[in-house]
Amino acid sequence: MLGFPLQTVRAWHCALRRLLLALTLTLMTSGALAATPSLQLSGVDGEPRDNILAHVAIGNEPCELASWRERAMQRNARRNADTALRALGYYSPTLTTRLQRTDNCWTLDMQVTTGPRVTVSEVQMTVTGPAESDPAFREVLANPALKAGDPLRHDRYEQMRNTLSRLAADRGYFDSQMVAHRLEVDVPRQQARIVLHLDSGPRYRFGEVTLEQDVLHPELAQRFIPFVPGDPYDSRQLINLQQSLNSSGYYGNVRISTEPDAQSRRVSVAATTxxxxxxxxxxxxxxxxxxxxxxRLGYENRRVNRRGHRYSFEMEASPVRSGAGFNYEIPIEPNREKVTFSAGYRDEETDTSDSERYRLGVAHQLELKSNWIATTSLEFEREYFTVADVRDRTDLLMPGFELARTRGDHPVYPQHGWHLSGKVRFAEQALASSVTFVQFRGRAKLIFPLLGGRIISRADAGVTEADELVELPSSVRFFAGGDASVRGYAYESLGPTNDDGDVVGGRHLLTGSVEYDHLFLPSWSAAIFIDGGNAFDTLDTFEAVYGYGVGIRWRSPIGPIRLDVARPSDQRDEFRIHVSMGPDL
Structure with missing residues (x-):
């Protein structure tokens, strides 16, 4: 047992009392410093309440409020609340305030009666001058933000006014004037009349266009410019020009500047790269x-010559699939049309087949005016393959044609978006091929918002016309199962089987999926899903299997990463874990 002198115990006791007193004073002081006035509203909710709270700021007022300042503060609070309600169309509110003092500070109680809401009785939104026949202005005039019978909102009125002014600038009406802009409110009748009149003045046209660059031949670089001198000015064309130059891969930095000339009514454009x-x-x-x-390892030469040629080489290695590829690209119309020569090697070993492919190809790719990508191709493939212990070799010369388009409102996490593609290819024994077949493959994906989250649906279909399945190499046969097919099943583990029960693949394919995911943190979302489908030879033998489960998604710095736990419908496994990466579209 330890003992201490009496003087030491008394000293510790005094020190402890001082420490407790100091802590108490500190907490009291910090509490007083943290105290701020507060606003309590009654009689109002929803958007009017939110707008009052946004306009009435009393947090900067001192807790020790003088009586003369108290009256001025209440007048300001009522005036700001009245302004907040008028912005939403409430021009006859009743506002009463009372200050309630508390131990630490004070609270301002405000009783609100909004009264009737002003409605729009008439909208006169007109455009005169050359813009009167401009389709862009006609669309705006046909769909105003406020129409007769709508509740009045000041922000919608300002939106209508700003839309006209902004559109005039975007369309080249640089001398336009807002002749009239009035919001007339008849408070006794609770009606409002909107008058907006824009006099557009003449529309400017594009003038001289200069493109400063030393990467491509000037005649090739000029093809990036989507307009010619004399075309009506449109700011969207400048955006298209900048996006085309940035996405071409030839330029690291692009700056667009314009100079309108009032005398000639021309806009000169200079693009610096x-x-x-x-x-x-x-x-x-x-x-x-x-x-x-x-x-994955890769190398790219982005500028082989001033004609815009470039080439790339890429290698990949994984336990299932390894290979290498070479591409040589020749632009015809930058960003719209090109010819690509390619060569590649791929070795793939799955649970159902082994394949070793050597490929040569040429493809012509064209972006149509409808934004669809049309690709016409010719490929030669030599494949050594083994399916169900049967080894063979095929040579295929395959012409093909593909149409594809992708639309989305965000590159990583789209709320709205879709993808649609379809490809047909064929081979003929009389044309340097081992087998004859015709095949179509189509893919579709649709993303749309629902209940605060997203629905992600997809479908994948394939049809093959061939005499004998055993003659087709494994790369031409269809298999199902895996991360992007039917979850709950291993990669390419589904399809028709032989007499020994080995999966040999099928002529046709039909799979689909419906998934719902919902953000619960800024970069994390939870998902539930059901997948279904199979590969098959005839409709009579089609037997769909299903996988269902839950998952977690992380929007990582390198792209979306998905972790899914899926259960197969035939219960061949208790569950299966799937990990995948890549964009949603």
Whole structure:
């Protein structure tokens, strides 16, 4: 047992009392410093309440409020609340305030009666001058933000006014004037009349266009410009020009400047660019349960010559799939039309088949005016494959044609978006091929918001016309199952089987999925899903299987990463974990 002198115990006791007193004073002081006035509203909710809280600011008032300041503060609070309600169309509110003092500070109680809401009785929104026949203005005039019978909102009125002014600037009516802009409110009748009149003045046209660059031949670089001198001015064309130059891969920095001339009513345009680095290198790692960990290495020469030619080489290695590819690209119309020569090698080993492919190809790609991408191709493939212990070799010369389009409102996490593609290819024994077949493959994906989250649906279909399935190489047959097919089943583990029960693939394919995901943190979402479908030879033998489960998604710095737990409908496994990466569209 330890003992201490009496003087030491008394000293510790005094020190402890001082410490407790200091802590108490500190807490009291910090509490007083943290106290601020508050506003309590009654008789109002929803948007009017929110707008009052946004306009009435009393947090900066001192807790020790003098009587003369108290009266002025209440008048300001009522005036600001009245302004907040008028902005939403409530021009006859009743506002009463009372200050309630508390131990630490005070509270302002405000009783609100909004009264009737002003409605719009008439909208006179007119445009005179050349813009009167402009389709863009006609669309705005046909769909105003406020119409007769709508509740009055000041922000919608300002939106209508700003829309006219902004559209005039975007469409080249630089001398336009807002002749009239009035919001007339008849408070006794609770009606409002809107008068907006824009005199557009003449429309300017594009003048001289200069493109400063030293990467491509001038005649090729000029094809990036989507307009010619004399075309009506449209700011969207400047945006298209900048986006085309930025996305071309040739330029690292792009700046667009304009100079309107009032005398000639022309707008000169100057585009200044800096060259992107000629050589590019790529190294990446990834993982999915379909192919396991993956390593990718690549090199790109972005400027072989001033005609815009470029080439790239890429290698990948994973436990399931490895290979290498080479592409040489020749632009015809920058960003719209090109010809690509390619060569590649791929070795793939799945639970159902082994395949070793050598490929040569040429493709012509064209972006149509409708924004669809049309690709016409010719490929030669030599494939050594093994399916169900049967090994064979095929040579295929395959002409093909594909149409594809993708639309989305965000590159990483779209709320609205879709993808649609369809490709047909064929081979003929009389044309340097081992087998004859015709095949179509179609894919569709649709994303739309629902209940604060998103619905992500997809469908995948394939049809093959061929005499004998056994003659088709494994790369032409259809299999189902895996991260992007039917979850709950292993990669390419579904399809018709032989007499020994080995999966041999099918002529046709039909799979689909419906998924709902919902953000619960800024970069994290939870998902539930059901997948279904199968590969098959005839409709009579089609037997759909299903996988259903839950998942977690993370919007990582390198792109979306998905972790799913799925249960197969035939209960061949208790559950299966799927990990995948990549964009939603």
């Amino acid at each position: 800096t060259a992107r680095a000629k050589h590019g290198y790529m190294a990446g790692i990834g993982f999915s349960t379909d192919i396991g960990p993956r390593l």
